[in-house]
Amino acid sequence: MDARRNSHWLSEAIAPDEENSPSLHGDISADVCIVGGGFTGLWTALALKQQEPTLDVVILEKDVCGAGASGRNAGYVLSWWAKFASLEKICGGEEAVRLAVASAEAVNAIGDFCRQEGIDAHYRRDGWLWAATSDQQVGSWNGTVEAAERYQQHPFERWSPEEVVARSGTTRYQAGIFEPGAASVQPAALARGLRRSALARGVRIFENTPLTKLKGAAKPEVITPKGRVKAAKLVLAMNAWGIRFAAIRRAIVVVSCDMIMTEAMPERIKEIGWPGDLLITDSRMLINAQCTTRDGRIGFCKGGMNGRLPYGSHVGTKLDGPSPLREDVISWLAWTYPKLGRVRPASSWMGPIDRSKDGLPHFGALEGRPNVFHAVGYSGNGVGPSYLGGKILASLALEKQDEWSGCSLVRPLGRDFPPEPIRYFGGKLVRSAIARTDAAADKGKSPGPLTRYLAGFAPAGLSPFKGQKT
Numbered sequence: 001m002d003a004r005r006n007s008h009w010l011s012e013a014i015a016p017d018e019e020n021s022p023s024l025h026g027d028i029s030a031d032v033c034i035v036g037g038g039f040t041g042l043w044t045a046l047a048l049k050q051q052e053p054t055l056d057v058v059i060l061e062k063d064v065c066g067a068g069a070s071g072r073n074a075g076y077v078l079s080w081w082a083k084f085a086s087l088e089k090i091c092g093g094e095e096a097v098r099l100a101v102a103s104a105e106a107v108n109a110i111g112d113f114c115r116q117e118g119i120d121a122h123y124r125r126d127g128w129l130w131a132a133t134s135d136q137q138v139g140s141w142n143g144t145v146e147a148a149e150r151y152q153q154h155p156f157e158r159w160s161p162e163e164v165v166a167r168s169g170t171t172r173y174q175a176g177i178f179e180p181g182a183a184s185v186q187p188a189a190l191a192r193g194l195r196r197s198a199l200a201r202g203v204r205i206f207e208n209t210p211l212t213k214l215k216g217a218a219k220p221e222v223i224t225p226k227g228r229v230k231a232a233k234l235v236l237a238m239n240a241w242g243i244r245f246a247a248i249r250r251a252i253v254v255v256s257c258d259m260i261m262t263e264a265m266p267e268r269i270k271e272i273g274w275p276g277d278l279l280i281t282d283s284r285m286l287i288n289a290q291c292t293t294r295d296g297r298i299g300f301c302k303g304g305m306n307g308r309l310p311y312g313s314h315v316g317t318k319l320d321g322p323s324p325l326r327e328d329v330i331s332w333l334a335w336t337y338p339k340l341g342r343v344r345p346a347s348s349w350m351g352p353i354d355r356s357k358d359g360l361p362h363f364g365a366l367e368g369r370p371n372v373f374h375a376v377g378y379s380g381n382g383v384g385p386s387y388l389g390g391k392i393l394a395s396l397a398l399e400k401q402d403e404w405s406g407c408s409l410v411r412p413l414g415r416d417f418p419p420e421p422i423r424y425f426g427g428k429l430v431r432s433a434i435a436r437t438d439a440a441a442d443k444g445k446s447p448g449p450l451t452r453y454l455a456g457f458a459p460a461g462l463s464p465f466k467g468q469k470t
């Protein structure tokens with residue numbers, strides 16, 4: 001399938017006549033081989049080249065760079081402050097503050113990199129409104145804000161309900177807090193720009209070149225359909241597709257995210273009184289997120305509603321292409337902005353999200369393979385954090401003992417989710433319990449005890465929701 005079908009962003013960022021990088025034919029060797037040409041793989045390659053410009057770095061991408069989640073997301077460039085309570089639990093307060101501050105600096109660093117490299121990724125410092133659309137959701141952020149305040153950290157502004165309504169342009173949002181440091185990007189333009197920067201630094205990129213098999217423990221070897229790469233170090237930056245490896249599979253569940261994008265309608269956005277200058281999410285378990293583009297389109301994203309959970313080790317193309325939930329996502333946009341009404345979107349798409357139990361990624365070496373490193377579990381907040389992921393993976397691959405290789409997110413992969421078939425069928429039960437919980441909250445009701453029990457198995461998401469267990 002043409003990668004441009006995977007999102008409006010990709011169709012905008014990849015010119016029809018743009019040439020792909022070659023696919024791999026034959027056997028080669030490299031100092032570091034990276035599998036996956038999304039943000040994680042590309043930032044890792046750039047971090048490696050920055051530290052050791054002569055290093056021979058190869059990227060293998062099954063499609064084209066940016067065709068995965070990096071070119072399909074909602075473009076929120078967020079810090080880890082919303083995950084501070086989980087960070088504190090994993091790392092302790094001091095390290096949690098260090099990582100949260102570093103993640104906020106990463107948001108700035110991405111903008112700086114775009115300016116320095118001439119990447120037009122539509123980078124805007126919009127800020128993020130973390131809001132509530134029901135009484136039950138109000139205060140979902142309290143635990144996070146209080147945890148940060150215990151360390152004299154104040155990344156969020158508390159807004160009055162009036163300000164929330166005025167800035168969001170809809171009375172659906174009843175309350176919220178604002179993180180001014182967040183930014184937005186055209187994600188595929190960023191991914192394609194990083195690809196150009198990596199090529200300019202001598203990174204060898206092979207597109208349409210899937211890893212089909214991994215061989216070797218101490219000396220990794222990647223097998224592809226028409227060649228192989230022997231590398232001193234290997235980085236698996238495959239996001240949800242990493243579940244082909246058993247150790248990764250037990251540490252994450254793969255859920256969908258469905259998105260629509262309207263035609264450009266800047267005048268209509270103004271008419272309905274929506275300033276359109278913020279990133280906004282609600283606090284339901286199946287999150288709603290919205291954004292506007294530079295040319296005045298509305299993007300609306302619905303997390304986890306699509307029941308296409310992958311079975312076993314195979315994500316494949318199950319979550320590629322147009323969204324089967326397009327009509328539902330249109331309804332959510334119309335519900336959020338009643339004055340806008342039902343709009344016909346110009347396009348829809350979907351993509352996979354790699355949810356870890358605590359909503360934070362795992363980095364490290366695969367068990368029994370000391371020279372194979374992974375990054376997985378961004379849980380819907382990877383656009384900003386993958387910049388740090390690149391630093392962490394580069395330090396691991398270069399065997400550096402520093403604040404990145406030693407950070408607390410370099411941790412063993414958990415055995416947090418059951419094997420098949422419990423994983424698949426249990427996942428379906430939990431997902432529908434979560435949907436019922438959200439629907440009950442919308443009606444001001446509490447779900448029944450069985451629904452509450454099942455929904456309690458939900459892994460963490462982009463931001464904490466009430467009743468979340470980590």
Ligand SMILES: Cc1cc2nc3c(=O)[nH]c(=O)nc-3n(C[C@H](O)[C@H](O)[C@H](O)COP(=O)(O)OP(=O)(O)OC[C@H]3O[C@@H](n4cnc5c(N)ncnc54)[C@H](O)[C@@H]3O)c2cc1C
Pocket residue numbers: 035036037038039040041060061062063064065066067068069070071072073074075076077078209210211212237238239240241242256257258259301350351352353378379380381382383384386
């Ligand atoms: C619809 C949607 C909305 C989202 N919204 C946001 C958001 O607003 N903000 C945010 O922070 N995060 C968001 N996310 C999550 C975010 O996009 C990801 O966390 C981030 O892009 C992860 O980058 P990555 O490089 O790790 O993964 P990817 O970009 O998915 O890269 C993995 C790459 O590996 C390649 N690959 C897979 N298997 C193989 C193989 N066998 N051989 C070779 N290559 C392979 C894939 O083709 C892919 O290009 C969203 C995700 C989706 C799907």
